[in-house]
Amino acid sequence: MLRLLLLVALLIRMASGAEPLAEVARAVAAAAAIDLAATTADAKALAWAAWGADGHRSPDVEQALIRSLSTRARLAVPVERRCAIERVLDLLIRWRAKLPADLLEALVDEPHCTIHATILACADPDVGAAGLRRLLARGTSDAAWAAACNVLAAAKDPTLAAHLLRPLTIRLSVSVTDPGRIGGRRLTTSRSCGAEPNTVPAGFPPEVIYRLSLEPRVRDQVVATGPLTVYARRTEYLEVSHGCVIFDKPIDREAYSASYLQMLLSGVSGAPPLLETHPRAAITWSNADAFAAETAAARERSDQAWRELVDALAANGLLTPADHAALVPNIVVSVRDERQDRSLPLPLVEGQLTPVEY
Incomplete structure (x- = not known):
């Protein structure tokens, strides 16, 4: 049976003008090959059937691919299931297929399907919104987070503001200097992360890997535009196995959260200005009381800006009354x-969680 399915897939793939088969017959x-492989829970046959269907797009083939995803749990061997499902999703992505909302939401929760589901959900925002909300709720990479925020903010999704505001921390940096000096300095950070090699089982078609990126390369496809445009990178591996190391620059989610909140209020008359999530205050030293008062005033400005933003979101239906009442600003x-002379220590101020830096 497997050999027959492979033969069918290869014949479909090779069919061209030299073959008498009509395109409708090939589709x-x-x-039929996809349905049979899914029904018999044969991961290898499903992978080859999806590979063989490339170039023969039709509603019947598209629906067969989607049906095969609904039976993916029956594919018993995890690595084989991954290879088969990734082949199916690859074709659906390239065909810009529309998947049911509940299926997209379920795929988001499966580690090897999360990126594929994100791409498909962003391509069909009306149906994909629930999956993107699920993606944000479970936590995800910076690129996937940005893709979901781009789409949900553009749609003015009523759940996005609360999601962004709950973890948002305003980080007020205060520098204290002697008269005549200008204080404050910025620090930058970077990080790297590794990816474990994936192995393609023997007898399977070449593996296709998708990655989301914030830094485009040639042939990358746009997934979602916005304050952080996100791109999809597709790579086909002909080797049996491969490994890769991904170097990623972290993004400041708090700063971009402010941008997405501002995006939700685009077009609103009298909307407050962009919230500063990393405000800075330079204080010239005179005495401890003056330092404490100026720091409190800077903190109050951030508190007021946060409250104006939250009030505007609630007034425009972008926060529920319950969320509006429950949310409180977190200012650190x-x-x-x-100072040159530090003989008089600086007093602890409200919101200060770490010792004074020098």
């Missing part, structure tokens, strides 16, 4: 002492 054969203060 029917492709759909860090202090750097750049």
Whole structure:
């Protein structure tokens, strides 16, 4: 049976002008091969059937591919299931197919399907919104987070503001200097992360890997535009196995959260300005009381800006009354002492969680 399915897939793939088969017949054969492989829970046959269907798009083939995803749990061997389902999703992505909302939401929760589901959900925002909300709720990579925020903010999704505001921390940096000096300095960070090699089982078609990126390369496809445009990178591996190391620059989610919140209010008359999530205050030293008062005033400005934003979101139906009442600003203060004479220590101020830096 497997050999027959492989033969069918290869014949479909090779069919061209030299073959007498009509395109409709090739599409029917492709759909039948996919359905049979899914029904018999044969991961290898399903992978080859999806591979063989490339170039023979039709509603029947597309629906057969989607049906095969609904039976994916019957594919018993995890690595074989991954290879088969990734082949199916690859074709659906390239065909810009529309998947049911509940299926997209379920695929988001499966590690090897999350990126594929994100791409498909972003391509069909009306149906994919639930999956993107699910993606944000479970936590995800920076690129997937940005893709979901781009789409949901553009749609003015009523759940996005609360999701962004709950973890949002305003980080007020205070520098204290002697008269005549200008204080404050910025720090930058970077990080790297590794990816374990994936192995393609023997007898399977070449593996296709999708990655989401914030830094486009040639042939990358746009997934979602916005404050952080996200791209999809497709790579086909002919080797049996491969490994890769991904170097990623972290994004400041708090700063971009402010941008997405501002995007939700686009077109609103009298909307507050962009929230500063990393405000800075330079204080010239005179005495401890003046330092404490100026720091409190800077903190109050951030508090007021946060409340104006939240009130505007609630007034425009972008926050529920319950969320509006429950949300409170989280303002953390860090202090750097750049005075020459530090014989008088700086007093602890409200919101300061770490010792004074020097």
